[in-house]
Amino acid sequence: MSPRSDTFEALRSDLADFPVIDTHEHTAGPEHYPRCDEPIAALIQGYVRSDLVSAGGEGDVEMLADCSVATRKKWPIFRKLWARTEHTGYAHVTKWILKHQYGVETLSLKALESIKPKLADLSDPKGYEAYLDKHNIKCRLVDLVMFPQIRRDFLAGKHKLPPRDRLMISLPELHSIRSFEQINEITQRSGRCVTSLDEYLEVLGEQLDRYLKLAAAGAKDQSAYNRGIAYDNPPKARADELFNRIIADPRASLGWPEAKPLDDFIFGALMRLARDKQIPIQLHTGHMAGIRNDIAKTRAVLLTKVLELHRDVNFDLFHGNWPYAGDWLYLGKNYPNVHLDCCWVHIIDPRYARRVLADSLVTVPHSKIHGFGGDYLDSIMHAAGHLAIAKDNIAAALTEMVDSGWMDAAQARQVAADWLFNNPNEFFKLGFEPISV
Numbered sequence: 001m002s003p004r005s006d007t008f009e010a011l012r013s014d015l016a017d018f019p020v021i022d023t024h025e026h027t028a029g030p031e032h033y034p035r036c037d038e039p040i041a042a043l044i045q046g047y048v049r050s051d052l053v054s055a056g057g058e059g060d061v062e063m064l065a066d067c068s069v070a071t072r073k074k075w076p077i078f079r080k081l082w083a084r085t086e087h088t089g090y091a092h093v094t095k096w097i098l099k100h101q102y103g104v105e106t107l108s109l110k111a112l113e114s115i116k117p118k119l120a121d122l123s124d125p126k127g128y129e130a131y132l133d134k135h136n137i138k139c140r141l142v143d144l145v146m147f148p149q150i151r152r153d154f155l156a157g158k159h160k161l162p163p164r165d166r167l168m169i170s171l172p173e174l175h176s177i178r179s180f181e182q183i184n185e186i187t188q189r190s191g192r193c194v195t196s197l198d199e200y201l202e203v204l205g206e207q208l209d210r211y212l213k214l215a216a217a218g219a220k221d222q223s224a225y226n227r228g229i230a231y232d233n234p235p236k237a238r239a240d241e242l243f244n245r246i247i248a249d250p251r252a253s254l255g256w257p258e259a260k261p262l263d264d265f266i267f268g269a270l271m272r273l274a275r276d277k278q279i280p281i282q283l284h285t286g287h288m289a290g291i292r293n294d295i296a297k298t299r300a301v302l303l304t305k306v307l308e309l310h311r312d313v314n315f316d317l318f319h320g321n322w323p324y325a326g327d328w329l330y331l332g333k334n335y336p337n338v339h340l341d342c343c344w345v346h347i348i349d350p351r352y353a354r355r356v357l358a359d360s361l362v363t364v365p366h367s368k369i370h371g372f373g374g375d376y377l378d379s380i381m382h383a384a385g386h387l388a389i390a391k392d393n394i395a396a397a398l399t400e401m402v403d404s405g406w407m408d409a410a411q412a413r414q415v416a417a418d419w420l421f422n423n424p425n426e427f428f429k430l431g432f433e434p435i436s437v
């Protein structure tokens with residue numbers, strides 16, 4: 001797919017050395033690196049499993065991902081499913097690892113068995129940091145949504161993140177309140193037991209301050225997985241009524257959509273706190289991990305009311321809003337408080353990423369694009385594969401614009417540096433020296 005022109009080759013080779021700010025990861029550090037000495041399970045960590053399921057492997061993927069099942073036993077099923085899905089963006093991350101980490105060009109049982117003794121273990125902090133250095137990833141914004149205990153310990157000042165990681169505060173649990181138990185779980189972190197919505201919001205404000213003191217770089221919301229992202233602006237009395245009902249009876253709980261006014265009101269209150277405390281907000285839009293979710297509820301355009309109401313909050317809209325590119329570009333162009341984040345989209349759909357980046361260059365100020373976020377839960381090696389594909393996509397998009405005479409090669413290099421480093425550095429106030437190439 002690479003346009004192998006001289007422009008592309010020169011640009012891609014320059015990009016290889018650019019420093020990168022990875023705007024979105026879920027990995028929690030070397031001690032959580034998934035140690036696995038079975039090649040198929042090690043290679044199919046992350047998103048490619050969804051493609052294997054989509055290709056008919058729903059009943060098989062759990063077994064394929066099990067490190068204790070022998071490669072030889074898995075091979076007949078894996079071979080069949082891999083043949084069906086090896087050309088997707090997700091599968092190309094696996095191919096990148098095979099080729100660049102283990103020198104394997106073609107997948108076979110023999111090749112898999114040959115890499116078994118070489119499977120990389122990045123659970124040692126030195127090796128982990130060295131691997132990220134090798135890929136010139138200077139900073140990672142991490143959303144530890146899958147690690148509630150780490151988030152609790154972090155807030156209590158008992159957990160230190162790896163040196164280049166900055167925490168993104170996880171918002172969904174703070175506003176998706178349905179029961180006394182959930183309220184208590186949040187407020188206990190501050191040693192408080194609240195009796196009203198006002199007191200609950202006071203606790204949220206205190207906790208945000210504490211996160212910021214501990215160097216959180218912003219907040220992240222992926223409620224799109226569980227609810228529509230069309231947030232209303234309900235009167236406080238409706239939210240008070242629902243909150244009072246569950247706070248007064250620990251056995252009561254709210255259903256959906258009954259809880260929506262309370263959920264929406266607290267989300268709005270969090271946006272006001274974000275405005276006052278200058279916290280940038282990352283929002284999930286578009287495609288969701290896994291299978292069988294409803295894309296209609298996650299379209300970025302559903303956020304219009306939020307973006308218009310909270311115009312002093314800076315928003316970072318995720319994942320290219322795949323597959324709704326036009327809406328995403330429109331929101332970035334139309335709202336000064338909206339930036340566009342390409343995390344994950346480079347492997348969801350590499351061709352879409354190339355198109356939308358080239359389109360963004362002529363429609364949206366290029367200072368508003370954040371070029372890369374790996375978005376892997378488990379493995380920094382998979383994130384590195386993703387980064388290589390992202391750099392291919394960025395070089396291809398800019399090659400198109402250089403070869404058509406829209407810009408020159410030096411300008412293209414600077415745009416790539418801004419997308420990958422300078423823009424997120426400035427937006428999240430990370431404090432690095434900007435780079436000029």
Ligand SMILES: [Zn+2]
Pocket residue numbers: 024025026143375
């Ligand atoms: Zn994510």
